[in-house]
Amino acid sequence: MAIQTFNPDNVLLSEKQDGTFTPEMTSALMQDVAGNSLVMQLGTYEEMNGRQEKTFSFQTDGVSAYWVDEGQKIQTSKPEFAEATLRAKKLGVIVLASREYLTYTWSQFFNEIRPQIAQAFYDKIDQAALLNEDNPFAFSVDESATTAGNVITGDLTFDNILALEDAIYDDNGEVSAFVSSNRNHSLLRGATNPDNPTETIYDRNSREIDGITTVNYKDLPKGTVLAGDWANVRYGTPYNITFKISEDAQISTVTNTDGTPVNLYEQELIALRATMDFAFMTVKDEAFAKLEAVEVVPEV
The missing domain is CATH 3.30.2400.20 (Major capsid protein gp5 fold)
Structure with a gap:
């Protein structure tokens, strides 16, 4: 059967x-x-x-190369x-x-x-x-940013967004993506370089911030943006x-x-x-x- x-x-x-x-x-x-x-x-x-x-x-750090003279042993790099x-x-x-x-x-x-x-x-x-x-x-991502001291308080301005990136770059990290909200579009469109008002940090067509992938998260409060090297999630x-x-x-x-x-x-x-x-x-x-x-x- x-x-x-x-x-x-x-x-x-x-x-x-x-x-x-x-x-x-x-x-x-x-x-x-x-x-x-x-x-x-x-x-x-x-x-x-x-x-x-x-x-x-x-892995917490990478391997290194070493300069060597002719005939010398090459040092071993251990990640x-x-x-x-x-x-x-x-x-x-x-x-x-x-x-x-x-x-x-x-x-x-x-x-x-x-x-x-x-x-x-x-x-x-x-x-x-x-x-x-x-x-x-x-x-959580929010807790990680707070624990690392990487919380920037202020408006969505050109300089504050750069400071947001620098918080990660200063630790030799990479910003692979931003998380923002549709509520922030009008604020981001006004984020121009104070020294050159024609330079904007937000692309209205691609919706990228500083040329970096930006994804929409509907539950994110207005005025809040998350940045991260998301390989660490x-x-x-x-x-x-x-x-x-x-x-x-x-x-x-x-x-x-x-x-x-x-x-x-x-x-x-x-x-x-x-x-x-x-x-x-x-x-x-x-x-x-x-x-x-x-x-x-x-x-x-």
């Missing part, structure tokens, strides 16, 4: 309510997450092979390495839907909820890793995304308009819980810098 395999085009949602997505579904969902997460776009991926932790080595441990944390999302979705095939349902799950994951990843908001990790995803569907749970984190918890059984709803594991760290604080506006304290 041939072994039947799960076919999301033929199996109804009511017939399979827990386990893992098919490889094709997982791949599509992870592509959505990776394609929209700035951390995953800019950082370096570490293969974790199903492990919750991974210790790896990274220096450090070790770091990448640890994964679990990230979960619960999506509520009408019980009518139980009559959908898995393919139909997946296509409906895929954008919501992907956005929930990549929003949370970037908020934690970039801004240190609701952050389960011991690292490492991340990993040790496991596939998993799911479970419930028809009778009580959801304590979501309430009805009267303040009572949502009860799936009583209200004829279903809830899909999706979880993924994500690991993140920065390996060098000095590789990151931040320019932020002066906080205006209102008069009492």
Whole structure:
């Protein structure tokens, strides 16, 4: 007898309510997450092979060449390495839907909820890793810039942007990309050289700052720009995304308009819980810098 395999085009949602997505579904969902997460776009991926932790080595300085006289031995150059441990944390999302979705095939349902799950994951990843908001990790880009003393306070001016770059260049680093926000476009267009007002630091067509790739991050506050050598960001995803569907749970984190918890059984709803594991760290604080506006304290 041939072994039947799960076919999301033929199996109804009511017939399979827990386990893992098919490889094709997982791949599509992870592509959505990776394609929209700035951390995953800019950082370096570490293969974790199903492990919750991974210790790896990274080079902290380069090798050197030496001048030698005829007949002398050439000195041996030994690069220096450090070790770091990448640890994964679990990230979960619960999506509520009408019980009518139980009559959908898995393919139909997946296509409906895929954008919501992907956005929930990549929003949370970037908020934690970039801004240190609701952050389960011991690292963030914001913390690295602060620890390194690479925080420039002031307006988005020509000179302050150069100072932002110099904070990294002075440590022999490279600025591989800026992270800015569409809210900053008008400010950046006014960032001209005070000694030569026709010289601008922002290209309106390419949206590059000082000729360097600049990516948009919608959650970045107005007046804030991050700069970094993003090879010093490492991340990993040790496991596939998993799911479970419930028809009778009580959801304590979501309430009805009267303040009572949502009860799936009583209200004829279903809830899909999706979880993924994500690991993140920065390996060098000095590789990151931040320019932020002066906080205006209102008069009492």
